[in-house]
Amino acid sequence: MSMNNQGRPTRAVGAATSGAASTFTGNKALQIEEGLIFEIGHFAETGVDLPEPEGVESRLGDLARSSEIGLPGLSEPETMRHYVRLSQKNYAIDMGPFPLGSCTMKHNPRLNEKVARLPGFADLHPLAPQDSVQGALEVIDTLAHWLKELTGMPAVAMSPKAGAHGELCGMMAIKAAIDARGEAGVRTRVLAPESAHGTNPATAVQCGFSVDGIPADDTGRVDLAALKEKLGPDVAGIMVTNPNTCGLFERDIKAIADAVHEAGGYFYCDGANFNAIAGKVKPGDLGIDAMHINLHKTFSTPHGGGGPGSGPTVLSDALAPFAPAPFVVKDDARYHLVESRAAAKEEGEAASSIGRLTAFHGQFGMFTRALSYMMSHGVDGVAQAAEDAVLNANYVQARLKTEMTAAFDGYCMHEALFDDRFLKETGVETVDFAKAMIDEGYHPMTMYFPLVVHGAMLIEPTESESLRELDQFCDALIHLAKKAKAEGPDAFKAAPIHAPRRRLDETAAARKPVLRWTPERPPQAAE
């Protein structure tokens, strides 16, 4: 195997183990091996060939660069090929099913993209005079209206830029409300189920709270009795996901809300899974005080790889006064932005605002996509999407539980959770099973999350998947499950054999990432 100067294999490990012949170039079929841009470019070259300007005197003096700039030079076609080849290494929902549980990879209707690219939206500057962007402010206001309508909540903060950011917004509002009650330093404990998404405890800690875990009962839901025992005068609130991260509806949610309120705490609901209940259930009816909605998981928008996200956070009457700036207000048919804490106070709305969470007004490109999605679906279409998501997940659960082990009995919501009992004594583990899926052309499901079941495999089939796609996916997984039981671990431990880099050492990649490229020949001093 050849290595580059970072110790990274430059060719697929292939030949010996996969039985596939290695090629002279390292390319396979029409998949082209692509180096880093620094490995293929040259410091001495640039992509432009303008003549050196004559008679120009530098005024940089001592500040003029004395060595080469050290950037790789490529011609325009070379540059284009480099980035197109890299883009083809991405797996995407537009290529096939993306069964990641919890993450909800939705189909992104092309209509949304068209609307988001309208120059009147796409080319706006966030500091443009408000009179010149009335349409954009109307988009924010209309989307806010529908989010309040769908959740049955009186207020919404539009600026949070991801689910985790929405959690921060909601928990900061809860903290501010507690401080305003004169209970600062008294209510310091936040309860969260052991199945919670990692962002929940992280957010609570970020806001200065300590986190106390609530165990799950044997149906995978919050253990209400255990929860009640943990309540006390030092509890600031609870963070519960509904539907939860096991893909199950928390049936006791109203009782949970009542118990927490009775103890003087607030109820934060992680609404990342709103796509399973949108148009069916109004969180406002469930006693929730704050909930973020991941627009990118419920109302489309391409996401993954860290962005973009948008996490508007709905707030109850108790928390609305603490909503962050900026927000849109309409008076006499004109929209304006309330931009600061002082202005909020003057306005009376959000009079005790926690201030700003973002530099500007939120993720506007996603607002246009989410609103297009809502308006093209209509209220009945949004409810239908939720129903189809739940139907698809139950179809997958019903078909797969013949060979795999469903973690809990009964119907699920929008995602189906399996554990690794079906792999017991096969020598195959969850990670091996997931890697074998790559060879079958499927992106793996979410592995080892939630933590409350052993060797978790969390499958979320998007509502837009057809029966044909779902059947092929299920057939492939059933085939793998049977193969694991019949043949044992050898083939699985070697998987994926068709991926260019085979199986990566993910622990080393996470713990010892190589983020810096050092050139073989450092940039030379300029002549």
Ligand SMILES: *Cc1c(COP(=O)(O)O)cnc(C)c1O
């Ligand atoms: C995705 C997700 C989050 C975090 O959302 P981001 O937009 O990734 O910050 C929080 N909770 C749950 C249950 C999620 O699925």
